[in-house]
Amino acid sequence: FTPALHAPIRGAARPTGLSPAGPGLNLRLVPAAATGRDSGSRSVSGISAVRMGLSARGGALAAVAPRVIAGSNPLAVAAGLAAVVFGAIYILLQIPSRAYKEGEGTVGNEYDAWTEEGLLEYYWGEHIHLGYYDDADRSAVLNPLKSSKVFKDTKYKFIEEMYKWSGASSPAKVLDVGCGIGGTSRYLANKLKSSGSEVTGITLSPKQVERATALAKERGLDNVSFRVMDALAMEFEDNSFDLVWACESGEHMPDKKKYVEEMMRVLKPGGTLVVATWCQKEGAINSKEQKDLNFLYEEWAHPYFVSIEEYGRLMKGTGKLEQVREENWVKETITAWRHSIWVGVWDPWIVIWKGLTTRAGPKLWWKTIREIVTLNRMHKAFDSGLMTYGMITAKKAA
Numbered sequence: 031f032t033p034a035l036h037a038p039i040r041g042a043a044r045p046t047g048l049s050p051a052g053p054g055l056n057l058r059l060v061p062a063a064a065t066g067r068d069s070g071s072r073s074v075s076g077i078s079a080v081r082m083g084l085s086a087r088g089g090a091l092a093a094v095a096p097r098v099i100a101g102s103n104p105l106a107v108a109a110g111l112a113a114v115v116f117g118a119i120y121i122l123l124q125i126p127s128r129a130y131k132e133g134e135g136t137v138g139n140e141y142d143a144w145t146e147e148g149l150l151e152y153y154w155g156e157h158i159h160l161g162y163y164d165d166a167d168r169s170a171v172l173n174p175l176k177s178s179k180v181f182k183d184t185k186y187k188f189i190e191e192m193y194k195w196s197g198a199s200s201p202a203k204v205l206d207v208g209c210g211i212g213g214t215s216r217y218l219a220n221k222l223k224s225s226g227s228e229v230t231g232i233t234l235s236p237k238q239v240e241r242a243t244a245l246a247k248e249r250g251l252d253n254v255s256f257r258v259m260d261a262l263a264m265e266f267e268d269n270s271f272d273l274v275w276a277c278e279s280g281e282h283m284p285d286k287k288k289y290v291e292e293m294m295r296v297l298k299p300g301g302t303l304v305v306a307t308w309c310q311k312e313g314a315i316n317s318k319e320q321k322d323l324n325f326l327y328e329e330w331a332h333p334y335f336v337s338i339e340e341y342g343r344l345m346k347g348t349g350k351l352e353q354v355r356e357e358n359w360v361k362e363t364i365t366a367w368r369h370s371i372w373v374g375v376w377d378p379w380i381v382i383w384k385g386l387t388t389r390a391g392p393k394l395w396w397k398t399i400r401e402i403v404t405l406n407r408m409h410k411a412f413d414s415g416l417m418t419y420g421m422i423t424a425k426k427a428a
Contacts, residue, residue: 123403127329127400132284137234137282137331138234138236138258140331141235141237141238142236142237142238145237146237147390148384149384149394149398151211151241152380153370153373154370155181155182155185155213157186157189158210158213158278159188159278160184160188160278160363161181161183161184161187161363161365161369162184162185162187162188162190162362163362163363163365163366167183167187167365168365171369171372174376181366181370181373184366184369188306188363189214189218191362192277192304192306193218193221195304195357195421195423196273196275196302196423197423198272201222201227201301201302202228202272203227203270204218204219204227204228204229204230204275205229205231205232205266205270205273205274205293206230206231206276207274207276207279208233208261208276208278208279208282209232209233209256210233210238210242211238211242212231212241212242212245212254214277215229215230215231215242215256216246218254219246219253220249220251228253228254229254229255230254230256230257232256232259233258234259238256239256239257239258242256243256261279261283261289261292262289264292264296266296268295269296269297270296271298271301272298272301273301273303274296274297274301274302276293276303276306276307277306277307278306278307278308280341281307281308281335282332283333284334286336286340286341290341290344290348293305294350294351294426297426298426299427299428300426302423302424303351303423303425303426304421305420305421305422305423306359306421307341307420307422308335308417308418308419308420309335309336309337309338309340309417309418309419309420310323310336310416310418311337311415311418312337313337319416322410322416323411325407326411326417329404330404335417337418338418338421339356341356341422342356342422345424350427351424352426353423354423355424356420356422357420358418358420359419359421360417360418360419362419363412363419364409364413367408367409367412368405368409371406374402381394381395382395
């Protein structure tokens with residue numbers, strides 16, 4: 031959960047900004063760069079445009095209040111005020127609050143905050159990625175006695191399925207790119223320990239490295255380590271790892287081409303690269319879809335997404351990765367979005383307690399509401415086909 035809008039196609043034009051010039055939200059086109067996008071331009075103008083909408087709609091809502099209050103019916107007054115309040119809340123929830131800002135450590139800072147807060151680990155466990163669901167898992171979502179355990183168990187199932195799908199076989203050295211608090215790194219370290227494997231996890235978040243290291247020590251795992259490192263400028267030598275694993279980290283990368291090239295560089299000849307990542311659909315994006323994508327970009331610090339097919343092209347474009355395979359695992363993973371909401375419904379007490387007893391205060395409740403809205407919007411984007419769940423793997427030529 032680390033700007034441009036589409037797959038970076040050379041010579042094409044790409045919407046990068048929202049212009050407040052007219053009454054609607056209009057996309058401004060600029061020439062596409064080889065990778066990435068102008069984060070400052072679109073992020074600032076996008077939020078400004080929505081805020082203009084908030085101001086205009088807020089004015090309309092405020093205009094209703096005097097007319098209602100002037101009436102003699104107290105119920106009408108209460109209904110009018112409630113309409114204003116709920117209308118303002120609705121509008122505020124449409125304004126993304128955590129846009130990616132290049133060079134400002136946005137992603138690392140967000141994950142530091144989530145790690146210190148503790149809610150993400152409490153509900154999601156040690157694995158900050160979607161789970162792999164079968165019918166039995168889906169039937170447990172609405173069961174308050176099973177929901178939380180199944181939610182976490184599906185993440186372990188995802189790791190097993192991803193490992194199997196990659197075709198890797200007892201890799202001696204494994205790199206986990208974007209390791210979070212190290213759940214997958216520790217799982218693979220334990221799974222592969224008997225074959226003498228060593229696992230290294232990297233993340234931009236110092237707090238995640240601290241937590242990951244502590245959990246590894248608790249488990250007695252001495253074949254896993256964690257480092258703060260930029261995946262676009264890794265400090266490892268060429269040809270260092272037999273398996274490079276990247277699960278839901280590509281979303282945060284401001285340069286997808288560099289991301290793929292760096293992973294390929296540190297991969298040994300004959301080694302396996304496997305990537306699991308949220309993608310957007312291939313092809314044209316209409317204005318409604320673009321608006322939805324803009325929110326998903328700017329609420330969870332995502333520079334941009336690309337398609338599954340574009341990841342395949344980027345891997346083939348290295349000239350060194352072969353046997354490239356691509357799959358869409360939406361069916362297997364989509365349940366996780368709303369399942370994550372339900373585990374909070376069945377067990378809301380930690381959120382209530384932290385809102386009353388920690389420095390975050392009631393702001394934590396507002397943040398939680400925002401997360402629920404975003405999780406549901408993610409579900410809708412995947413369900414509509416706007417978003418896809420990309421699985422891409424390749425072998426490095428020997």
